[in-house]
């Protein structure tokens with residue numbers, strides 16, 4: 001079957017055969033779910049995608065399911081009982097979402113008019129990453145217990161997770177993996193470029209298997225170090241590396257669930273005006289393209305989506321791609337005609353990343369965009385009328401060439417007209433400045449008394465613009481973090497509002513006193529070989545029980 005929606009002859013709740021996976025760069029193919037979850041990144045540097053996107057054939061009948069039951073149905077389309085028995089998968093899902101503070105897990109609220117907010121921050125670390133990382137932590141544990149049955153000492157499969165964070169993935173991964181047997185977790189964050197609460201959430205976790213590394217550099221440097229480690233034969237032969245970033249397929253898969261869940265929540269909340277089968281717009285504050293890519297999968301599985309709207313901050317490589325067809329780290333690369341970077345006074349680093357009020361999205365290169373590029377290239381190749389194997393090979397070659405140009409020339413494009421048109425059929429994009437972010441936080445507070453975090457505010461401003469273009473279509477804006485994580489931006493926006501008090505209105509009890517706790521973090525240079533040696537040394541100490 002081609003890489004369109006796959007007919008699943010069963011009830012739509014279970015898939016008898018597991019999906020197999022291939023790399024976006026074409027070398028790896030036919031891997032199992034367990035293999036891609038444990039490997040994270042393909043050996044050719046590409047990202048794993050399923051050979052086929054399964055159709056959620058009876059998705060309409062899932063309307064009244066709980067989040068956990070819905071998650072089971074969605075995930076079962078990708079994970080067969082032969083890989084994880086149904087009862088075990090149910091148990092992993094149930095435990096993953098029992099840690100959330102809301103019974104709905106990801107509740108939907110009506111924000112204003114036709115704009116609804118999907119609150120994704122009710123997990124342990126108050127950011128959307130918990131939805132996938134609570135699940136991934138339990139999945140890792142499940143696979144490791146199974147692989148290590150009857151094994152002792154150095155014979156045990158020990159996973160060394162290395163991840164990069166601009167603030168939220170780090171704490172969510174740490175909370176998903178802390179104290180788990182047979183896993184060490186190394187999180188690299190850009191020193192001084194995450195919010196104070198985000199830094200405390202990571203560095204106050206003192207479990208022996210948790211290692212925080214503060215890198216002199218930006219988030220992209222951290223992400224590059226992680227990719228260099230995955231590409232290094234030395235550490236790969238001595239350690240089994242695992243990924244918690246959204247390069248790991250399980251992250252994307254787990255996130256598809258809340259697109260379905262919010263759609264059904266809307267249908268339950270607005271029975272007179274919204275019917276199953278009607279289309280919605282999803283607006284997603286975007287950095288690494290992992291969150292919105294999950295929406296793309298949900299759509300390809302059958303969810304009626306009018307548009308997926310990418311909302312970027314002033315680090316706008318994606319917005320520029322949708323406007324020009326060129327994907328360029330710096331607009332200076334061949335883009336003088338677009339006028340270069342706007343002169344808006346935001347601190348721009350020499351490396352091209354701007355420090356904005358939504359720091360988790362201060363990303364120059366979006367790693368998951370590679371997955372979408374593969375699907376766009378595949379669609380383009382399919383129009384040549386060749387067989388499916390040829391189409392997939394062609395897509396892998398195209399993606400490899402684009403990514404090689406990104407590495408050597410700093411960008412690629414313009415892509416073929418048909419490729420850009422295909423991208424525009426499903427997606428739109430909006431760029432939101434820091435000033436517009438502040439204005440949005442302030443206006444929402446004044447108009448409805450709701451406090452937005454700055455990333456969500458980027459999404460809500462984009463949602464307002466998008467809703468104005470499609471007035472009859474309901475819009476669901478994804479709220480990706482709790483405002484208390486970004487006290488600086490929220491206070492800047494609301495400090496002059498009568499009666500506004502951050503501690504009383506925003507701060508959850510979980511954050512009180514975090515700054516008094518003991519911390520553990522090591523500084524490292526932006527040098528992947530130095531990180532490699534540190535990882536080896538700290539894993540060794542951990543295994544000897546010295547930490």
Ligand SMILES: Cc1ncc(COP(=O)(O)O)c(C=O)c1O
Nearest residue numbers: 168286287288289290291360480
């Ligand atoms: C609060 C917040 N919003 C939005 C994003 C962007 O999500 P993605 O990287 O999946 O595009 C991130 C980081 O990834 C985040 O931490």
Ligand SMILES: N[C@@H](CCOP(=O)(O)O)C(=O)O
Nearest residue numbers: 165166167168169245246360
């Ligand atoms: N914004 C992220 C950056 C890492 O993205 P990921 O989704 O690929 O893990 C963060 O908060 O760390």
